[in-house]
Amino acid sequence: MALLKPELYGVREGSRLAEDPEWEDVVPIAHQEPEGALAAIAYPEEYAEAMAYLRAVMKAKEHSPRCLRLTEHIINMNPAHYTVWLYRAANVFALNLSIPDEIAWLNGVALRNLKNYQIWHHRHLLVEHYYPQLSLQGPSAIAEFAASEQSFLRDILAEDTKTTTSAELAAIETLLDDDVRNNSAWSHRFFLVFSNPAHSTPGLAASEPDPKVPQEIVDREVAYAMAKIRLAPQSQSGWNYLRGVLVKAGRKLATVEGFTNEFVKGLGEDGEGEDVRSTHALDLLAEIYAERGDKDKADLALRRLGEKWDRIRVGYWEWRRKGLEIGAEA
Amino acid sequence: MADLQEPEPTLNIDRHLRYWRMCLTAPLPHHYLSNEGNRMALAYFIINSIAILEPSLSPSCSSPDETSKPQRKPLLTPDLRKQLRKWILAHQHPGGGFIATSSLIFPFEEPDNPDVYQSSPGESSDYDPAADYPSPANLPATVFALLLLALLADENDPDGALVGVDRVKTLRWLRRLQREDGSFGEVVRRMPIPGEEMYIGGGYDMRYCYIASAIRWILRGDVKEGDDGWVEDIDIDGLRSYILRTQTYDGGFAGSSQEEPHAGYAFCAIAALSLLDRPLTNSTTPHAIPSLHHGIRDLPNLLHWLSSRQFVYLDSPDDDSSSDSDEDNFLLPPSPSSFLPPNPLPYVALNGRANKLPDTCYTWWVGAALRILGHFDLLDAARARRFLLERTAHTIGGFSKYPGGPPDVYHGCFGLAALGLLSEEWRARDGLAEVDAALAVPVGTVRVLERARGRLLRGVGR
Structure with a gap:
């Protein structure tokens, strides 16, 4: 040498x-x-x-x-x-x-x-x-x-704080504690929890329900996401994570309806009556209403998003409304 | 603060042309050194931008309205086109594909007895004499070279755009870049390791899947097995399922389903799937794309994720938006009550990942992905255009990555490409060519490619 x-x-x-x-x-x-x-x-x-x-x-x-x-x-x-x-x-x-x-x-x-x-x-x-x-x-x-x-x-x-590849859940929690909007950290947490060979089925798609994931882990992740969402309700990362966990667990979105309602008050009321602290909550509510077949309420939520709360995405919300008419969200 | 009620901004086409003329004629400044290994990419950014800006002057582009254009001397004169085509073809690798930079071109000595290495049509030979060439052909350089040849087609003979390209060798080389899992590398090299001599280099990168699909579409054609010029196809099913497996829990696409999704990768996944289903001719008219509409597991969530890349851009009060430090890495999403009617919403910027900063190029990557999916109306095109023209278009021409930044050829190209995706009305106003969302060149250039492929195939056996 x-x-x-x-x-x-x-x-x-x-x-x-x-x-x-x-x-x-x-x-x-x-x-x-x-x-x-x-x-x-x-x-x-x-x-x-x-x-x-x-x-x-x-x-x-x-x-x-x-x-x-x-x-x-x-x-x-x-x-x-x-x-x-x-x-x-x-x-x-x-x-x-x-x-x-x-x-x-x-x-x-x-x-x-x-x-x-x-x-x-x-x-x-x-x-x-x-x-x-x-x-x-x-x-x-x-x-x-x-x-x-x-x-x-x-x-x-x-x-390099922008990159998160540590092998430990604790390290990811630290990153999310530092900045709850760190989307890379949310993504990596999903990998650590739901691709852990000890309690996951190998080879499943990300949005494919995995019966092998223990319910207590699902409960823990739902609670974790909710706690972080409360810190930054308008950050989409936590909401995407919450929804991803529910889909992975095969749970209905309606299981978090109570929590989601915390961020939306008086939907459809005139003037100051309607208050939305998170457009992502209203988005999820629209899905929850559609999931249980309440098309009118889902339509109202999507319409209010496009009209008032998230106007730049009106094209998207209108597309979702059309999906309700033909009976499916797709 | 600007508002949609204010007059729509206009594209200063002369200023942009001035910027690109400078890039075309003078050497690029030294801070492009890190791209020295990828000069073919830089060449594509420059020529593609000029082609988008000069629709009425380029034979390969259809003009929105020829009569209303002021008379300008074209930057790409017939002589220059010829010269540049020659330069591009000089990068062709003797084993197929193209070399990414002029500094790694070597004089090639043909083997003494070339017949020994001649494989019968369609047969993939394991031994390739050109593998001993000192530098490798490169996958991205190859698609950029092919697109450049079409962009620089001879005005009197656009069908001959690909003449000189060794179609068969390039397609055989392409097959050798595919890994067993269906993905692609960017180079294949002989490595001095006993037992594993040929090594497929390059990371597991969705960009290579996209580029491989594009090269296949450009060159392969519909030659029947056994006929002259037939080359065994890449593993299409393997590539398709590799791509489809990378959708993430939040709907986007990443290097794998376990990584963070990224708008650039999402574009590459969507465009690659669309190219696998793209007809060989009349391909710029609407057609079915089953790999997308029946293949993607969670299409509604993909559209949700793509449309979420848009956000309301506000100038920061201290006008310090030019800094790109780690501290600014994550954007604080303001409360929804900040944007209620009747407050104006001036700008829509796009990012590549949730909560990230705006970047000019994502208007293209996201807009083009939505266009391919048939959902371009999910983009707030007018406000996105205003953001580009009033916030990232630079005073010397070109576009910067973010407001207040310096212009560069990459963001300059994709800023224009994004504007080239807009409706005919906007494009006529801006005087830009319509840009094909999957191949990222003017649709006129795509038609040149279709005809040029036909010419290469007719030349088979001659």
Whole structure:
């Protein structure tokens, strides 16, 4: 591995590849923009030079420590270049390099480039390749690796609050406590609860009722959603979650009618009599009324949404009203 | 504050053309460096935008009203079209498909004895000599290249738009990108790993499913098995069921049914399904799409989710709407009583996920998805248009991602594409081409593609 880490032996500061004795046997293939080229980018000289050397080694199908360092150099300038990542992976595999070392390097790149797709793709590729080797070393090696991966995920989550992939329900609750409107966290909670292999049927569609989910878990999730909705009644995430839980449990929407009514007062009354604190509650009520066959009341709820409470979606509410006429919500 | 009673804003077409002329003629600034690996995509954003803006000047686009247009010199002159087509075809990979960036084109040396590698028509050969080419063909680059060739068709020979494309190799390469679960990767590469040499690269990404369906529609045609030019199809049933499985509990579509749905992925899922059912000719007229209307498990909930991507946009009081920091990531939905009549509702913005910030491109992704589903009237089109024209259209032309941001070619393209989805009346007012919701190019360009495919197929065996 010493060859891979020239920094241990002194780095040549600011030197260009053309002046680097390590590259003197390589003739770079400079890129010539043809006439009539589209979308040329005014990129720095350093990038152009590195790409010229990359072309030369890719063409020669060279896999070597210096190629690996070249990919790192380019990735530092343009971490989104998928071909360079793929070439890097080919070098790692061809040189039979240590996957944990590569993952450790990747962690640093990932933390500097939170929104990058390639960091995850590269990781996926490395782990896929590493797993068969790892499984030969037995379950404790796998567990140790899993723990280090989880630890990295925690680190990157701490950096990127927009992403939620933690494996623990508690972590998701913390995110929702921090911001009840965090839709990613709601989505991930649904996955954690309803795709848990301990109490769910594998392979079901998201909106397919699952009899294997215990009733106490359904009760817990309904109560959880209700408590969070009370904090932000106009945030749709909690309502979508509540409805999703009921459908997954095969329960009637009417089982939450009392709760939903807390947010809608005096539907259809004149003037100040009608008060809607959440359009999503009124939306759900319309579904509840339709579910029990009370078309007139469902129609009233949808009409009031389009007329007064949620006018920009009047097209949608009118479509729902038409659905009532033909006897189905579809 | 603007209001619907105020005069409707107009699209400043000259300003937009100025912006795109700059993108066409000068190199893009260095902050596009992260897209250096995807230049074909940038090229598509630029040329597609010009085609949408120049309906009366482009042979591939039908004009809403030719007589009322001021005379302008076209940006895409016949000579330039020819030159650009040549540039695009130079990206064709010897193994089929296209390379995503000029910097990874290499001179290709044909194998000494090419006959050895020639597979009989329709047979998928495991060994591909071009797999040794130093860089791979790329799936998104391939659809962008094909669309570009149609957008840049020779005015006197639009049927020849795809001449030069190796249809058979590209379709065979496409098959190799499909995984066993029906999904697609973006590249297939030989990897120096014993036993698993060919590796399908790219994440599990709905965008690749969409693009694979589009390439198949553009190139495959109805050649009968055994005839010249026949290529075994991709696994359609596998792809369809892979896509349909990704609907989420709240009605949207995601990378899997266990992830958070996203409007871009929802568009890709819907457009991909529609392309699998799309007729080969007269495809811009209404037709049945059974994969959508009988395939999607919970269509009412999908429409609910799509229509919920719209929200009332209010300028923030401190006019600090340009910041895009994590603190602003989640939008606080105001109480419904803030928007009661007779208060005006000036703008409708769209987001990609619940409680997220507005973004120009979602007007396209959501609007186009609704258009394909036959429910475009669920979009508040007038207020959405006003948001684009008064809040994200930039003073130098183009569109930005969010109000106050800088313009970029991606949002510039999809801002225009979104306006190209609107009714004929709006489009005539704006002077824009009608845009096909599934293929994201002017409908005139779709007709060019239909005829150009026919020409490629007639050329088979010659």
